[in-house]
Amino acid sequence: MDDENAYQSLAAAGGDARWAFGTGFEDPLHGVDDAFPAGLDEAARADLATRCVTLGDDALVSAQRLAEWCTRAPELEVETALANIGLDLLGQARLLYSRAGRADGTGRGEDDFAYLRGPEEFRNVRLAELPNGDFAFSVARLLVLSSWRLGELAGLTSSPDPVLAAVAAKAVPELAYHREYAAGWAVRLGDGTEESRARMGRALGEVAPWLPELYAAAPAGREPVEEALALVASETGLAVPGAAPVPGSGRDGDHTGHLAPLLAELQSVARAHPGAVW
Amino acid sequence: MSGADGTAGRTAADGTAGRTRAAEETAGLAGAAGAAGDAAERAAERAREVVSRVVDPELPMLTLADLGVVRGVEADAAGAVTVSLTPTYSGCPALAEMRATVDARLREAGFADVRVRTVLDPPWTTDWITPAGRRALAEHGIAPPGPRPPGRGPVPLTLGPVRRAVPCPRCGSRATEEVARFSGTACRALRRCAECREPFEHLKEI
Numbered sequence: 434m435d436d437e438n439a440y441q442s443l444a445a446a447g448g449d450a451r452w453a454f455g456t457g458f459e460d461p462l463h464g465v466d467d468a469f470p471a472g473l474d475e476a477a478r479a480d481l482a483t484r485c486v487t488l489g490d491d492a493l494v495s496a497q498r499l500a501e502w503c504t505r506a507p508e509l510e511v512e513t514a515l516a517n518i519g520l521d522l523l524g525q526a527r528l529l530y531s532r533a534g535r536a537d538g539t540g541r542g543e544d545d546f547a548y549l550r551g552p553e554e555f556r557n558v559r560l561a562e563l564p565n566g567d568f569a570f571s572v573a574r575l576l577v578l579s580s581w582r583l584g585e586l587a588g589l590t591s592s593p594d595p596v597l598a599a600v601a602a603k604a605v606p607e608l609a610y611h612r613e614y615a616a617g618w619a620v621r622l623g624d625g626t627e628e629s630r631a632r633m634g635r636a637l638g639e640v641a642p643w644l645p646e647l648y649a650a651a652p653a654g655r656e657p658v659e660e661a662l663a664l665v666a667s668e669t670g671l672a673v674p675g676a677a678p679v680p681g682s683g684r685d686g687d688h689t690g691h692l693a694p695l696l697a698e699l700q701s702v703a704r705a706h707p708g709a710v711w
Numbered sequence: 712m713s714g715a716d717g718t719a720g721r722t723a724a725d726g727t728a729g730r731t732r733a734a735e736e737t738a739g740l741a742g743a744a745g746a747a748g749d750a751a752e753r754a755a756e757r758a759r760e761v762v763s764r765v766v767d768p769e770l771p772m773l774t775l776a777d778l779g780v781v782r783g784v785e786a787d788a789a790g791a792v793t794v795s796l797t798p799t800y801s802g803c804p805a806l807a808e809m810r811a812t813v814d815a816r817l818r819e820a821g822f823a824d825v826r827v828r829t830v831l832d833p834p835w836t837t838d839w840i841t842p843a844g845r846r847a848l849a850e851h852g853i854a855p856p857g858p859r860p861p862g863r864g865p866v867p868l869t870l871g872p873v874r875r876a877v878p879c880p881r882c883g884s885r886a887t888e889e890v891a892r893f894s895g896t897a898c899r900a901l902r903r904c905a906e907c908r909e910p911f912e913h914l915k916e917i
Contacts (some may be wrong), residue, residue, distance in 0.1 A: 464828035510891035510901070517897040524802025528831075580868070599831035603801050606836065606859075606917045609868075614892050616868055661868050 460542060461527040462596070467535055470593060481594050483556075486546065487650070487684060488585075489529035490557035492522040493547055495578060497699050501565055511568075514614060518575070521607045528531030528600045536594075537684045548703035558650055559683045560643040562692040569622050569629070569636035576615035577640055580661040581647050583608040588653045607686070609650035616661060623669030630671070636661075637673045645678035729906075747788035754822075755788035761820045762794055768808045768904045769896050770914075772851040775809060779839025791824035792817055797835045800917075801899050819905050837916050849880045852901065852911055859916040867886075879904035 469478060499519030506512040522586040527543045533540035561578060565571045586608065589601040648655045666672045681687035703709075714874035762784050763776045775796070776783050782795040794813055798806040810827045817825045837856035840848075854877045880884050884906035892900040899912045 462829070464826070465831060466828075510893070513891065513895075514893040517893045520802040520804075520897055521800055522802070524798075524800060529800060589737060595832065599834065600801070603798075603834040604830060606834075610892075610915075612868060657868075664868055679901060698715075 439631065457706065460531055461524075462531040462535075463589045465596065467596060468535070470595065473593060476533040477593070478536045478538070481597065482533045485533035485536060485597065486591075487556040488582075489533065489546060489553050491561050491578070491582065492526035492529065493699075494555070494557045494561040494563050494695065495519070496522040496526065497564055497695055498561065498571075499571040499575075500697055502571065507568055515571075518611045518614065521604075521611070524605050525600065525607075526530075529597075532594075532596050532600070544703065548700045552688055552696055553620070553686050555683070555688065555692060555696070556686065557692075558643070558646055559681075559687070559689050559692075560647065560681070562683070562695060563691060564691055567636060570639055571633040572615055572618045573633070573636040573640045573694075575645070576583060576612060576619055576661055576665070577644070577658055579608050579611040579615060580657040581651065583612060584654035584657040585651040594639075612657075612661060615667060619665045620668045623665060623671045630669070631640055633669070634671045637665075638676070641673050641676035642679050644673075644676075644680050646684075728729075733869045735910055738895050750788040750790075751786050754788070754790045754792070755784060757820070758794070758817060758822060759784040759793045761816050761822075762813055765809070765812050765816055768805045769898075770847070770848070770853070773840075773844050774849045775813070777841050777842070777844030780809065780835060788813075789824070790822055791826070792822045793826045793828060795828045795830045797830045797837050799804060803897070836912065840914075846902060847912060848887060852877065852880050853899070854911060854913040854914045856914045879907060879909070880881040880910050889913075 445690075462542040473481070496519040499515045499522070503512050503516045506515060526547070530541075530543040530546040533546065536541075558578075560574060563574070565569075583605060586604050590598055590605065592598040592601065619633060622629040624630070644658065647658065662673050718901070719759045727830050762781060763774055765775050766771045767775060778799070780797050780799060782797050784794050786793065794817070796806065796809060796813070806829070808828075813827055814825050836859055838859055840856065848855045856878070876885050877887050879887050882904060884904055886905040887902050888905065889900060890903050890910065893899070894901040894912050898914055898917070900915045901910060901911045902913050
C-alpha cells in the first residue's frame, strides 16, 4: 500500500480489496451454500423471507442509531463500543437481507432492501427508530433490544433454514455481549449520582410503553427482557413502571415520524447516485 | 488447523468432482484415476501451504490458520482450488480482505482457478484459535482469550465487578482490570495491569 496516499492505493486495488469504502460490495452470502431444504415449500419460503426482513430491519435501524453516537458519546470508549455493536448488527442485517432476497424469489440484494425501500415498507419495531435522546435512554433501549433479539435468535438457531440457523447461531454470542455491555451501564448510571440515577429511571419509563409491541412481535424475547430488567432493578432499585402500550406495530408498517428522516440520511447517497460504484 | 486436516482426504468433494472426472477423461490412460488423485492431492498440499501463510489483516501476528477461520483447502487434478473460510464476527469487514488476499496469494503461486467459499456453520468462536495462535498473541502483547462459557444458547445475564481473570501478557500478573469493553476492533477489549502499569489488549472470549 502506498503510504503517501492511502485512498489512492485503495482506489487502485480491484475487487474485494476495496472493502474499506464504497458500494458494490460482494454479496455477504457469497460462496455460501444457499440451497433451500426440500421440505421448505413456497409458503414457508415466503414466511422465511418476512422473518429475515423484519430481523434485518431491526438490526439496520438500530445500527444507524448507534452510529449516530460517534463524536457525541460521553466517553471515547463508549463511542468505540457503540460503533462496534452497530457493526455487529449491520453485519447481521446484510446476511439477513441477502437471504430474504433469495427466499422471496425476487433475487433482491442487500442494497435493494437497505436503500431502495420507503419507510412504509420497513418492518422494524418502533423502539429501534426513536431518536437517541439521553445517553441513559440509549442504554435502556440497547438493553431491551439486545435481550429481546437474543431470545428470538436463540430459538432460530434450530430454524429449518440452514442459513438463517447459521446467522442466528453467529449472532447469539454477539448479542449476549451487547446485552452485558448495556446492563453494565444501566447499573452504573442507576447506582451512580443523583443525576444519573434520575435519568436512568426516566429512561426506563420511556422504554416501557414500547415493550408490548416487542412481546407481540417475538414472544420468545419476553423472558430475556424481563430477566434483564429484573436484574437491573435488583442492583439499583429502579423498576420499569407500568405504562399504556402505544397502539400499532412497526411489524405492520406503522412507524413514528422519526423513521423517515433516519432513512433519508441513510439512503441519501444511494438514491442520489443509483447503482454508483467507485 | 482442524478444518484443513479434516478434509485432507476429500480432494474431489462436491463441486470439484466434475472437473476431476473431466481431467481423467482427458488423460485417457489406464490408471489415470490414480494419477489424477495424486495430482489433486499434491495441488491441495501446495495450496494449503500457501493459504496457511496468509495473515489476518487486523492481527498480523496470526495466520488465518492460527485464527481458525480456514475450514478447508481442496484441489482437483486440474489444479482448481476451493478454500473455505468462516467469518469471525457477523460484521467483521476483514473477511472480504482475507478472501481477496487468499485469492491473490494462490494466483501468485500459480493457481489459475481459485474459489473462496464462505462457511457459516459451525460458527467461529475464540475456541478455534490454535495454541500456536494464542502464543503469538501473547508474544505481541495481546492477552489471548480464555475458554468461553459452555453451550451455544443464551447464557443468563450476570453482573459482577470482576468476572474474568486475564493475566498481563507482559509481566504475567493477574492483577489486571478492564478499562473498556471494546478496543480498536470489535474482537478486543482494553485492560490495564496494576503491577507493571502497562495497558494491553485482550482478545475477548466469544
